[in-house]
Amino acid sequence: MHLSVSNLSAIRGGEMIFSDLGFELKETEALIITGHNGSGKSTLLRVVAGLLAPASGDVILTGHPDGASDDFNERPFGEHCHYLGHENAMKPALSVTENLDFWQKINDEPHLEIDEALEMVGLPALAHVPFGHLSTGQKRRISIAKLLVSWRPIWLLDEPTAGLDTRSEAQFADLMKVHLEDGGIILAATHIPLGLKNTKSLVMGLPAIETEQSI
């Protein structure tokens, strides 16, 4: 599996947000996108996810993971991604289990059981609590559990650790490591170190440079 993004530009409201961005990622690799506020990190992730049309450039995925169906590369790119945006995409009136169960059914390809996923984010006791009753950090962790209940090779994470305490951050770093070891790809926009080693990094708001480094 090889993700290749080339020559990508995005225009929002007549203003060029970024232009001529490019990077290459293959299985087990992560790209950390950094940059000051308004530099276009979120826009980049939304363009890659297919939620915004790019002004130019392509997002191309070649090859497919072991065991993937034959039409893997023909399906829209967004179908291979988990997108964790600023919002948690959960309904406050439904319980945690009902929310996760819904996304698992909608996304198909179940991965972990809901109980297991809640165990992984350290909130097994909250399964039947309405989502709206949780704290900000707990909500975020449930949203992270959503990434685990169905399998998507590519994770697009927009400020994934917003609202998390240090212990949960470490826990999330472990989950990301496991995902990379399973042959996944991660693109994360953040301004705090995520605790991953050997990641590629992309600094937005500067002339496009791509460097290999350890964070």
Next chain:
Amino acid sequence: MIALFLRDIRLSWRAGGGALTGVMFFLAVVMVVPFGVGPDLNLLARIGPAMLWLGALLAALLGLDRLFQADREDGSLDLLIMNGAPMAAIVFIKCLAHWVTTGLPLVIAVPLFGLFMNMEPLGILATMATLMAGTPAITFVGAVGAAVTVSLPRGGLLLAVLVLPWTIPVLIFGVSAAYGAVEDPAPFTEPFIVLCAISLFFAVIGSLGAGAILTHSDH
């Protein structure tokens, strides 16, 4: 898809879902009519179907603005778009769930509200049948309006203004079929069939249109 249908139904019954606000509004409209037109029972019976239809039409518009807005605000809409299922199918399912929780209760409430209007059983039955066939059309046209106004914080009024003109044919054929059942020379079957056709037509056009608008609204 079944999961989406069940989730939307469940949400509308939970806190803040507002499944019964439509019926309450319907009740309010029908309740004030006799006070407005006076205690003439024959007149009430004659305008009954039209009043029920008007009340149901306005009640069906209520709450349509939240059809996609709630999903957009909490980020669910993004994930539904990325999911790969045709957006038109998702819109169709959401409309169906919306109709079951807001349109169907209106139909079920008609026998009671028909009594307020001194309507005879046949007229009540005909009004129920026409509402059953016609209110889905209002939901599906409304879906297009809801998709257009999805990003507006107070889109409700704009939505009603956008959608009302498109519901006029539904109202015309719905009311004339309901009259056709009780008043002899007027036909019931023909306008009723046209009403069904309008609903089917809007189910397709509305789903496709709203789906296309939602997928491209951010582009």
